[in-house]
Amino acid sequence: MGFAATVTATVLVVVTMMTMMPEMALGAVYKVGDAAGWTIIGGVDYKQWAATKTFQLGDVIVFEYNSKFHNVMRVSHEMYKSCNVSRPIETHTSGNDSITIQTRGHHFFLCGVPGHCQAGQKVDINVQRLTSTAAAPEPSALASPSVPIAHTPTAPAPKAAASRVSAGFELLFLALSVLVIGAVA
Known part of the structure; x- marks a missing residue:
């Protein structure tokens, strides 16, 4: 596999991994x-x-x-x-x-x-x-009254954020390592 093909494949892997990160087991x-x-x-x-x-x-x-x-x-x-x-x-x-x-x-x-x-x-x-920050649709006039939901913060706790960021960098480092190894081979 040539260098250009390796770079393309690696970029595709990195992009795919980054889009999947919210659902991956990178938990805090x-x-x-x-x-x-x-x-x-x-x-x-x-x-x-x-x-x-x-x-x-x-x-x-x-x-x-x-x-x-x-x-x-x-x-x-x-x-x-x-x-x-x-x-x-x-x-x-x-x-x-x-x-x-x-x-x-x-x-x-x-x-x-x-x-x-x-x-x-x-x-x-x-x-x-619902993980989206977009507002939920308004209930229809025929729907039963809604029950208020307890307030939860929208940002993860610092410890959680640090854990997820660290895991993201680990994945990025892994992908870049594959790129370098492919370029050397």
Whole structure:
């Protein structure tokens, strides 16, 4: 393959990779509760914690806790609202659980130890369904009244942004390395 063909192929790969980046698993890592972790001590407001983040596909949610006193259960919205732990979707008990967000929408987690959810040890990780900043279409006159959506910031947290930028540069470096290797060969 000649140099021009290598350059063309590499540019095509880079452009394709850059357009796919928002959907690729280049996620940020979020420790639930930040320094406090997953606990009922210290009055962590997990609702407020989550509201300050902009979660995306591929992000990793880390629950750090003492496994003798806590666990992490992923539950349905109804179970989350009522702190019902009878049929969790999944249960984690390691004390250092990393969960990669693979679907859009709400992901509800709570501690299944009696009284902990009621004390506030629950979190709603919401990966927005609409990633566009364009305004949503107006509902029709026949539609039922809309329910207001809780405010979430439009910009990712600095840690998340840094992680995604770093991953983007890694992909760019990889593509340029292929270009240089192709030129030398």
